[in-house]
Amino acid sequence: MGVKVQREDFDVASEVDALASGRTDIGAIVTFTGRVRDDDKGRPIKSMTLEHYPGMTEEELSRIEADANARWPLQASLIIHRTGELSPGDNIVLVVTASAHRQAALEAAGFLMDYLKTRAPFWKKETGPAGESSWVEARENDETAATRWRST
Amino acid sequence: MGVKVQREDFDVASEVDALASGRTDIGAIVTFTGRVRDDDKGRPIKSMTLEHYPGMTEEELSRIEADANARWPLQASLIIHRTGELSPGDNIVLVVTASAHRQAALEAAGFLMDYLKTRAPFWKKETGPAGESSWVEARENDETAATRWRST
Amino acid sequence: MSSAHPRKVKLLYFAWVREKIGRASEEVALPDNVATVADLVTWLKTRGPEFGEAFARADVVRAAVDKTHVKSDARIAEAQEIAFFPPVTGG
Amino acid sequence: MSSAHPRKVKLLYFAWVREKIGRASEEVALPDNVATVADLVTWLKTRGPEFGEAFARADVVRAAVDKTHVKSDARIAEAQEIAFFPPVTGG
Numbered sequence: 176m177g178v179k180v181q182r183e184d185f186d187v188a189s190e191v192d193a194l195a196s197g198r199t200d201i202g203a204i205v206t207f208t209g210r211v212r213d214d215d216k217g218r219p220i221k222s223m224t225l226e227h228y229p230g231m232t233e234e235e236l237s238r239i240e241a242d243a244n245a246r247w248p249l250q251a252s253l254i255i256h257r258t259g260e261l262s263p264g265d266n267i268v269l270v271v272t273a274s275a276h277r278q279a280a281l282e283a284a285g286f287l288m289d290y291l292k293t294r295a296p297f298w299k300k301e302t303g304p305a306g307e308s309s310w311v312e313a314r315e316n317d318e319t320a321a322t323r324w325r326s327t
Numbered sequence: 328m329g330v331k332v333q334r335e336d337f338d339v340a341s342e343v344d345a346l347a348s349g350r351t352d353i354g355a356i357v358t359f360t361g362r363v364r365d366d367d368k369g370r371p372i373k374s375m376t377l378e379h380y381p382g383m384t385e386e387e388l389s390r391i392e393a394d395a396n397a398r399w400p401l402q403a404s405l406i407i408h409r410t411g412e413l414s415p416g417d418n419i420v421l422v423v424t425a426s427a428h429r430q431a432a433l434e435a436a437g438f439l440m441d442y443l444k445t446r447a448p449f450w451k452k453e454t455g456p457a458g459e460s461s462w463v464e465a466r467e468n469d470e471t472a473a474t475r476w477r478s479t
Numbered sequence: 480m481s482s483a484h485p486r487k488v489k490l491l492y493f494a495w496v497r498e499k500i501g502r503a504s505e506e507v508a509l510p511d512n513v514a515t516v517a518d519l520v521t522w523l524k525t526r527g528p529e530f531g532e533a534f535a536r537a538d539v540v541r542a543a544v545d546k547t548h549v550k551s552d553a554r555i556a557e558a559q560e561i562a563f564f565p566p567v568t569g570g
Numbered sequence: 571m572s573s574a575h576p577r578k579v580k581l582l583y584f585a586w587v588r589e590k591i592g593r594a595s596e597e598v599a600l601p602d603n604v605a606t607v608a609d610l611v612t613w614l615k616t617r618g619p620e621f622g623e624a625f626a627r628a629d630v631v632r633a634a635v636d637k638t639h640v641k642s643d644a645r646i647a648e649a650q651e652i653a654f655f656p657p658v659t660g661g
Contacts, residue, residue: 420569
């Protein structure tokens with residue numbers, strides 16, 4: 176289990192190795208990598224800046240991760256979220272879940288992403304090719320996605 | 328899109344790089360890695376042998392992959408399944424999905440695994456520490472998991 | 480159809496079906512009265528006790544005709560290759 | 571509670587809330603009649619037009635008390651740090 180908030184890029188392979196290498200009790204490993212796209216609903220994106228709430232971010236990510244570990248039998252889990260200025264193609268977020276069985280790993284990864292999108296204090300600002308920038312609006316979809324875990 | 332059936336191990340990082348590197352239209356990449364565990368419901372496992380149906384395996388995996396691509400807008404997808412004798416901790420299967428949005432990538436990865444588990448012609452034989460071996464029985468759960476995609 | 484031109488078909492067996500039958504594949508000439516996969520199983524069981532054992536739980540054994548999953552009422556028609564195997568357990 | 575001991579609290583602003591208010595943080599002495607987060611917003615809006623603009627859509631702005639998400643009826647009590655921000659958009 177672990178949570179990291181960092182400006183630097185991450186390497187998915189070495190993160191997975193660090194938590195699963197040499198272990199023979201893990202049957203399923205899921206990684207979710209979120210990346211900056213070059214457009215947002217048709218609007219071209221030159222760069223994206225991620226602001227966050229230092230201190231609360233780490234606490235909230237730890238709460239979300241603990242929540243996932245309480246709901247599913249996970250052998251390992253990891254959340255890494257980047258901050259600062261990023262370009263299209265750059266990594267933003269990594270979620271890794273490992274379990275004995277595939278459904279736990281897949282569901283926990285979906286849960287972590289849904290909760291991360293609706294509870295972790297990050298804000299994205301997009302800058303277009305002419306330098307104009309705007310804050311990304313929260314998607315209704317993300318709230319809906321997160322609510323599906325409440326009744327389970 | 329791609330399907331590989333091979334004895335050799337795979338490297339998740341280089342497979343993901345091959346399909347996503349340099350692309351700025353991908354917002355979400357999901358990898359699912361299935362590995363050999365050292366026990367199956369309390370029975371210790373020394374090795375696992377994967378038999379398959381050459382020819383049909385590739386066709387079926389391609390059908391499953393085409394099915395996922397028809398259901399979700401995927402920018403890229405990949406299935407690699409190993410055959411032959413494997414040891415605990417070894418990789419068995421890799422599924423990679425890439426999409427503009429996270430839900431498509433996550434759902435498609437779950438779908439691919441569910442269908443792979445119930446349709447791809449692979450059979451696992453487990454060998455215990457004393458050399459005794461037995462064919463793994465299909466899990467009722469896997470059939471149930473696959474049926475959930477039929478109504479959607 | 481005339482039995483002067485018996486249909487030849489390749490049979491493949493996998494996993495414990497292969498082990499019980501004792502071979503991985505064979506080519507057989509199908510009798511005229513074998514129209515469906517279920518007919519084929521019925522006929523195979525007359526060929527020896529190893530088939531009786533392999534198909535003892537006939538509802539468990541799955542079939543593919545020309546590399547496509549089928550149910551037991553599927554017609555064989557001009558199939559080249561028919562495979563029998565337990566429920567799959569890959570992934 | 572006596573106003574001889576005004577409660578000091580650190581306020582933090584993020585994203586467009588920060589931009590509209592024109593600063594990232596400040597320390598304020600809370601009036602006695604500020605009991606909840608909603609009370610705090612009402613009071614902040616009396617401090618200048620920048621707060622009026624930041625909280626124009628008060629139902630959109632979210633709050634955290636001591637690094638925990640809260641609703642606007644949450645009591646402030648002995649909070650050290652209260653943050654205001656738009657709905658989060660990470661991930």
